[in-house]
Amino acid sequence: MTELNILAFAVILGFVHIVLASHAGSLQRGYSWTAGARDEPGGPLTGVAARLERASRNFSESFPLFAAAVLLVVLLGRTNAFSLWGSYIYLTARVAYLLAYVGGVFLVRSLIWNVAAVGIFLVLFAPISR
DSSP states (O other): OOHHHHHHHHHHHHHHHHHHHHHHHHHHHOHHHHHSOOOSOOOOOOHHHHHHHHHHHHHHHHHHHHHHHHHHHHHHTOOOHHHHHHHHHHHHHHHHHHHHHHTTOTTHHHHHHHHHHHHHHHHHHGGGOO
8 A cells, every 4th residue: 555545545534524523513402503504602512522533633733744744755766665555654643543532531642642753753854864
């Protein structure tokens, strides 16, 4: 599997985040509010729905950095073991992060975030590692 394939799976993971957070929020706020114009803000989310929303926002913050890093090394033609392993690490850690966040796992979630960040840095290291 190449870095671009892993990037495509990360896009799918982004949709998973959006769908899970959206449906969990709809279950709490009601589908009438969700289907409406949302002129009035819905009440604050709690529990799993709130965690899914925060996890989705967090993914939205790191994904553009990962995507830019992958596209950079691919366009430069500088892919190597660092970019491949970095991509795998990022995607795997982001899946684990979602599961840990939904599960409310203390501390481990933050450690997993750091692992995903290391994955991005490995991808960025690829062009200069030759």
